[in-house]
Amino acid sequence: MATLEVVLGDITGEDVDAIVTAANESLLGGGGVDGAVHRAAGPRLAEAGGAIAPCGPGDAKVTPAFDLDPPVKHVIHTVGPVWDGGAYGEAEILASCYRRCLAVADEIGARSVAFPAIATGVYGFPAKQAARIAVRTVRETPTKVERVRFVAFDEETYELLSAELA
Ligand code: AR6
Numbered sequence: 277m278a279t280l281e282v283v284l285g286d287i288t289g290e291d292v293d294a295i296v297t298a299a300n301e302s303l304l305g306g307g308g309v310d311g312a313v314h315r316a317a318g319p320r321l322a323e324a325g326g327a328i329a330p331c332g333p334g335d336a337k338v339t340p341a342f343d344l345d346p347p348v349k350h351v352i353h354t355v356g357p358v359w360d361g362g363a364y365g366e367a368e369i370l371a372s373c374y375r376r377c378l379a380v381a382d383e384i385g386a387r388s389v390a391f392p393a394i395a396t397g398v399y400g401f402p403a404k405q406a407a408r409i410a411v412r413t414v415r416e417t418p419t420k421v422e423r424v425r426f427v428a429f430d431e432e433t434y435e436l437l438s439a440e441l442a
Contacts, residue, residue, distance in 0.1 A: 277415070278414065278422055278423060279423050282426045282434060282438050284434045286312060288312050288316040290427060291347055292348060292386075293347060293387055293389065294349065294350040294381055295341070295344070295350075295390045296351075296353075296390065296391045297314075297392070298392050298393075298397070299354060301331055301332065301333075302330065303328065304325055304326050305321070305325070306398075307398060308397040309392040309397070313344075313351060317341055317344050320342045320343075325337075325353060331355050332355060333355045334357070334368075335376055336354040336379075338350050338351070338353070338384055339351050349386075352381065354377050355373070356373055358399045359401045362402075362405075366401060367405065370394060370401060371409050371412075374391070375413060377389065377391065378414065378421055381420075381421050382419055387422045388421065389423070390426075391425070393407070393429070403436055404436050407440050410437065
């Protein structure tokens with residue numbers, strides 16, 4: 277089972293084999309964490325994303341990390357649910373994001389993966405419920421990934437993820 281860690285910071289500075297971005301179906305880039313990842317990886321990321329798009333909600337697809345600093349070799353693009361009150365399968369789609377990212381990580385042989393708080397920004401998923409789903413799903417998913425780092429971009433998310441891990 278993977279070791280789970282929580283850190284506060286910018287995911288583009290993580291020393292891991294693969295970082296996850298919270299993308300939209302086009303995989304062409306956007307705001308939030310996706311904007312930061314695309315800026316750090318350079319324009320080839322959008323070219324590579326566009327070539328394998330679309331990516332449906334709950335799914336994940338991988339590209340090279342291009343200009344991101346080593347050891348990051350891969351970007352795993354996942355598309356979270358747009359929150360619409362919670363009765364439209366949002367929780368299951370979010371859990372699927374974490375499962376699919378780990379499955380993709382296994383396919384590419386990544387042993388360390390950093391996740392942002394998928395869907396909790398522009399897509400509006402409540403942060404506490406999202407933290408619970410993130411930690412529970414990663415704990416319950418069989419994987420060869422040895423180290424999973426949850427990267428919180430704000431104190432509240434850091435506290436919520438830390439509480440779930442404790
Ligand atoms: N490192 C780590 N986390 C970050 C960073 C960063 N550099 N920047 C923001 N976050 P969001 P979503 C956090 O909106 O809700 C994009 O336009 C942020 O504080 O990035 O899944 C895509 O293209 C929040 O906790 O993703 C889609 O269109 C978390 O990352 C859409 O937004 C997720 O917020 C996806 O929305």
